[in-house]
Amino acid sequence: MKKFNKILIYGSFLLTLVSFQSCKTELEDRYVDPEQTVTPNIPAFFTQILNNPRLRSEYWHYRTFIFMHHARYTQTAYFENENTMYQQSDSYTNDYWKDFYSPGMMGIFRVMEKTFNGLSDQEKASKEIFMTAAKVVLYDQASKLVDNFGDIPFSEAGSLASTDQIKLAKFDDQKELYNTFLIGLKEANSFFKNASATNEFNRADILNSGNLTKWRKYTNSLRLRLLMRISAIDENRAKTDIMEMLNNPTEYPLLDGTNTGDYSVGTEDILLQPLTNYTSSLLDAVRELPSHYAPDYMLNTVLKTANDPRTTVLFDKFGETVGGKFIPNKEYQAMPITFTSAQANAQYMKYSVVDSATAWINNKLPGVLMTASETNFIKAEAQERWGTDAAAKTAYETAVKQSVAFYYYLNANSSNSAKATKPSSEVIDKFVTESNIAFSGDKNAKLKLIGTQKWLHFGWLQGEQAWSEYRRTGYPTLPAFPVSTLNGFQRPPVRLTYPSSEITNNSENYQAVKSKDTRDTKIFWDVN
Known part of the structure; x- marks a missing residue:
């Protein structure tokens, strides 16, 4: 029965690829050569990897997983x-x-690998760029799975797509995967x-x-993220x-917004913009649970006490209707x-809600893979721990300034x-240097400032990174x-x-990780 189920999954996978290559969608019109749609097409597979719903700011990912x-x-x-x-x-x-x-x-990447391996050396030279870029995104997403679950199937995963043989994949060691x-x-x-x-x-x-x-900058900043994540166990x-x-x-250019506070967010950050025919938003994802009220600590303790300029683009004061007239708070x-x-x-009605324009009711909200602000927070931590205090402060x-720019861009x-x-810029500079978030105190106090501001920057929009950090x-x-x-x-x-x-489907290999499969295993x- 398991084998039959996997054949059905593979059949569904092939149908998905055929549908992707034969339908006249925006993706096909813009990125796929229609003359190649009846054969394995590495550029088309690459586009489909990037079009994964977990890379986008869409309803299902946030409503059912992040929130x-x-x-x-x-x-x-x-x-x-x-x-x-x-x-x-x-x-x-x-x-x-x-x-x-x-x-x-993973399944699409394995088909890409199989197709690539069947090419001539000359053809491989022209397609290697697709394989390398796809691998970077694959590593980004796979590292999130490791951060969520620990050991995961990886090296043997997707064998049916790549070898036409069904092989249930072992769970690779999480530390080895990071390596x-x-x-x-x-x-x-x-x-x-x-x-x-x-x-x-x-x-x-x-x-x-x-x-x-x-x-290249995305690749290096992703490597920087993963290196910092292992810094406590392999300093x-x-x-x-x-x-x-x-x-x-020069050798390792980073996604750092050229170290400028008021940088060009849309040009510098790694953002997956919505397709032009996308008309939905996170309206239902945010309000259904509900998740649209402002969180206590973030608003009441972090933002308000610093008179943080991001407050107005992260939240709305809300209010109540009295006698047919809306009275704002x-x-x-935030609610306690x-x-x-x-x-x-x-x-x-007495408490603030998520701002509607920035992220809640915005069908132009991009998927956020990496921002300059995150890179500079990593730099700050590295310099505070191993470099100079002056470089950490800068x-x-x-x-922080880039985080302000990022949310105002959205x-x-x-x-x-x-x-x-x-x-x-004068108001933002004063906030950064004169409020209670100013970079001061001993090493632990400064690391706390960095960690808190990084958490604030991630928010729920990059919820997986917020939880990991x-x-x-x-x-x-x-x-x-x-x-x-x-x-x-x-x-x-x-x-x-x-x-x-x-x-159930991978029960034999699961036995090797069963003892670690608890919600309390770090x-x-x-x-x-």
Whole structure:
């Protein structure tokens, strides 16, 4: 029965690819050569990898995965105080798993590999750029799976698509996978250094439009992210490699917005823009659980006390209708995290909500893969731990300014007409240097500032990164989580457990990781 199910999955995978290549969609019109649609087409496969729904800011990913898990475990979004608030959804976790494996990103990549291996040497030379770029995105997404689950199938995953043989994949060791990713990313940087984009690549690349400088910066910044993540368990390697990269920007160009606070977000960051025929938004994803109320610690403790200029593009004061007239609240205020569902339902109109233009009701909201602000926060931490305080201060202040620029960019480019006016550079500079987020104190205080501001920058929009960094650093120092009365789920987990479908379909290989498959087993880099 398992074999039959896998044949059905593979048949579905082939049907998906055929449909992708034969339908007259925007992707085909812009990026795929119609004359090649009846044969395996590496550019088309590459475009489909980039078009994965987990790379986009769309309903299903946020409603069923981020808001139900990561945003709750990091207090980056409001959640109702109820018994099941920390219970993982098995069916939705399975959807996430499938979007990577079957056919998903991994399945498509294996078909790309098989097609590539069948080419002549001359043909391979022209297609290697697709394989390298696809591998960078694959490593990015696979590292998220490691951060969520720990050991995952990888080296043997997708065997049916690549070899026409069914082989249930072993679970690769999470630490070894990180090593594979880090080595591969360094090799990709070397490749992009000497590569040249082709018109074919430019058409297929819906992420960076064929800009190899951006691909190289994305590759190096992703490597920087993963190195910092292992810095507590392999500090020597992290320190050596990170400082080598920071001290040699010519060899390792980074996605850092040219170290300018008021940088060009749309040009510099790695953002997957919505397709031109996309007309939906995160309206239902945000409000259904509900997740649209402002989270307590983020608004009341971090933003308000610093008079943070991001407040107006992250949240709306909200209000209530009295006598047929809407009366806005006088100030920004989030519900206390201790509120029960009954209290929230009775008093919600008194509290702030997520801003509608920036991320909630915005059908131009891009998928966020990497930002300059994140890179500079990593630089700041590295310099504070292993470099100079002056360099750490510069990187930190740049990162905060870039975070302000990033959220005002999302707001200004929104499909929603309710736009905010960006403060002057003088106002932003004063906020960075004179408020309670100013870079001061001892080393631990400064690392806390970096971690807290990085968490704020990620928010729920990059919920997976927020959860990983919160587990790694312990920052910010969040207020106590409400305690659930559901046995076994009283508090947030430190990892996600494998979906039941994987346990059933890959039961033999699962035995090797079964003892580690608990919500209290830490990911290898989590020693906090």
